[in-house]
Amino acid sequence: MHPTNSSDYAKYCDEHDALSSIRSRYHFPQFNGEDVLYFTGNSLGLQPKSTRAHIEQELNDWAMFGVEGHFRAKHPWYSYHENLTDGLARVVGALPIEVVAMNQLTSNVHFLMASFYRPDKKRYKIITEFKAFPSDQYAVQTQVEWHGYQYEDAVIEIAPRTGEYLIHTEDILSAIEQHKDELALVFIGGVNYYTGQVFDMSTITKAAHCAGAYAGFDLAHAAGNIKMSLHDWQVDFACWCSYKYLNSGPGSVAGAFVHERHAHSNLPRLAGWWGHDKTQRFKMEKGFVPVPGAEGWQLSNAPVLSMAAHKAALDLFDEVGMDALSKKSEALTAFLELVIDDISARNNGVLEIITPRDKRWRGCQLSIVAKGFGKNLFETLIHNGVVPDWREPNVIRLAPVPMYNSFMDIWKFGQRLEECMQQVSSK
Numbered sequence: 001m002h003p004t005n006s007s008d009y010a011k012y013c014d015e016h017d018a019l020s021s022i023r024s025r026y027h028f029p030q031f032n033g034e035d036v037l038y039f040t041g042n043s044l045g046l047q048p049k050s051t052r053a054h055i056e057q058e059l060n061d062w063a064m065f066g067v068e069g070h071f072r073a074k075h076p077w078y079s080y081h082e083n084l085t086d087g088l089a090r091v092v093g094a095l096p097i098e099v100v101a102m103n104q105l106t107s108n109v110h111f112l113m114a115s116f117y118r119p120d121k122k123r124y125k126i127i128t129e130f131k132a133f134p135s136d137q138y139a140v141q142t143q144v145e146w147h148g149y150q151y152e153d154a155v156i157e158i159a160p161r162t163g164e165y166l167i168h169t170e171d172i173l174s175a176i177e178q179h180k181d182e183l184a185l186v187f188i189g190g191v192n193y194y195t196g197q198v199f200d201m202s203t204i205t206k207a208a209h210c211a212g213a214y215a216g217f218d219l220a221h222a223a224g225n226i227k228m229s230l231h232d233w234q235v236d237f238a239c240w241c242s243y244k245y246l247n248s249g250p251g252s253v254a255g256a257f258v259h260e261r262h263a264h265s266n267l268p269r270l271a272g273w274w275g276h277d278k279t280q281r282f283k284m285e286k287g288f289v290p291v292p293g294a295e296g297w298q299l300s301n302a303p304v305l306s307m308a309a310h311k312a313a314l315d316l317f318d319e320v321g322m323d324a325l326s327k328k329s330e331a332l333t334a335f336l337e338l339v340i341d342d343i344s345a346r347n348n349g350v351l352e353i354i355t356p357r358d359k360r361w362r363g364c365q366l367s368i369v370a371k372g373f374g375k376n377l378f379e380t381l382i383h384n385g386v387v388p389d390w391r392e393p394n395v396i397r398l399a400p401v402p403m404y405n406s407f408m409d410i411w412k413f414g415q416r417l418e419e420c421m422q423q424v425s426s427k
């Protein structure tokens with residue numbers, strides 16, 4: 001069927017979508033007795049219906065066993081994080097020894113930088129993206145200052161060219177080349193939170209290594225969104241949160257990746273007892289001996305209740321698989337693109353998609369500048385059962401998530417967007 005902005009086409013796509021039944025496994029907030037049009041899985045993913053039972057299992061075991069649950073719970077808490085390892089490894093394209101669920105995202109940025117940002121007189125610079133997510137900006141700024149360097153001197157931000165929204169890979173590569181003698185680290189987002197641009201992590205990593213620097217990525221907007229091969233790409237380290245595309249609940253436990261080649265290295269780190277040799281942990285003796293691999297960066301015992309939610313969500317990723325998800329993601333996002341372009345074409349080009357048009361360099365998020373409209377358009381959408389999100393000064397971010405959004409969601413969104421634009425314009 002020829003793609004058009006029509007309910008017939010949306011219906012046809014849903015009927016031919018092998019993943020369409022997965023939607024019923026998630027809770028949707030309601031609006032006038034119907035599912036809201038939820039496009040904010042890039043901010044907080046929806047709750048799997050299985051989450052409650054996973055958390056209840058741990059609450060019951062806690063009630064029944066108390067402290068003994070560490071070993072007697074159905075899924076013993078002592079090693080609970082190990083239940084997440086294989087699923088996480090598949091989501092980010094890693095070996096099990098390379099991933100661990102731990103801490104929160106920004107904490108992981110700091111703890112991994114403690115190992116991978118070891119500036120000396122000669123090499124102390126960090127290349128980052130211009131306008132990275134604020135938490136990453138603050139982490140990078142305070143890391144360089146904490147080591148006694150000046151932000152302006154030590155941090156090189158790669159910006160879009162004048163008048164553009166996206167960052168050219170070649171601009172990152174030429175900055176790496178230009179600063180190769182002083183470069184300690186390249187640290188950027190895998191997917192930019194504002195524009196939805198996917199960075200070429202493999203090429204950037206290669207260039208960083210040629211310059212003698214490490215390469216790390218914040219995958220907050222990449223994990224569960226795009227298919228990655230962190231191991232094959234030779235990425236040194238990465239971290240992500242689990243509450244966006246990974247649907248594991250507000251503030252849930254984050255994740256970290258450390259490449260296998262660092263698994264047995266003695267990289268300096270800020271350690272805690274959970275990163276210490278498992279066989280010796282309860283001897284409570286001095287002398288830190290790291291567990292090989294990413295687990296050796298753990299600090300604290302597992303936050304089991306949030307890990308239970310994470311497990312429920314990861315099981316669904318395993319059931320569906322990143323290949324099938326990416327395939328649907330491409331189709332869904334292409335349909336949203338078609339709908340936006342159609343509406344824009346009939347309305348003097350008011351909607352500009354700033355996300356890459358090339359599907360290789362985007363995930364499911366499209367960021368749209370609604371020219372001449374302010375936040376009132378966004379608010380009108382919210383009052384009409386649409387949940388997008390808004391980023392100052394005038395960007396609407398929409399993430400049709402392949403796990404639970406349908407083609408019909410997108411067609412309905414287009415209808416409501418046009419109605420809302422008319423409402424706002426006629427005021």
Ligand SMILES: *Cc1c(COP(=O)(O)O)cnc(C)c1O
Nearest residue numbers: 104105106133135193218220241
């Ligand atoms: C969402 C997001 C964060 C949030 O950090 P927390 O520590 O989880 O609060 C940080 N960085 C990026 C790039 C994000 O997208």
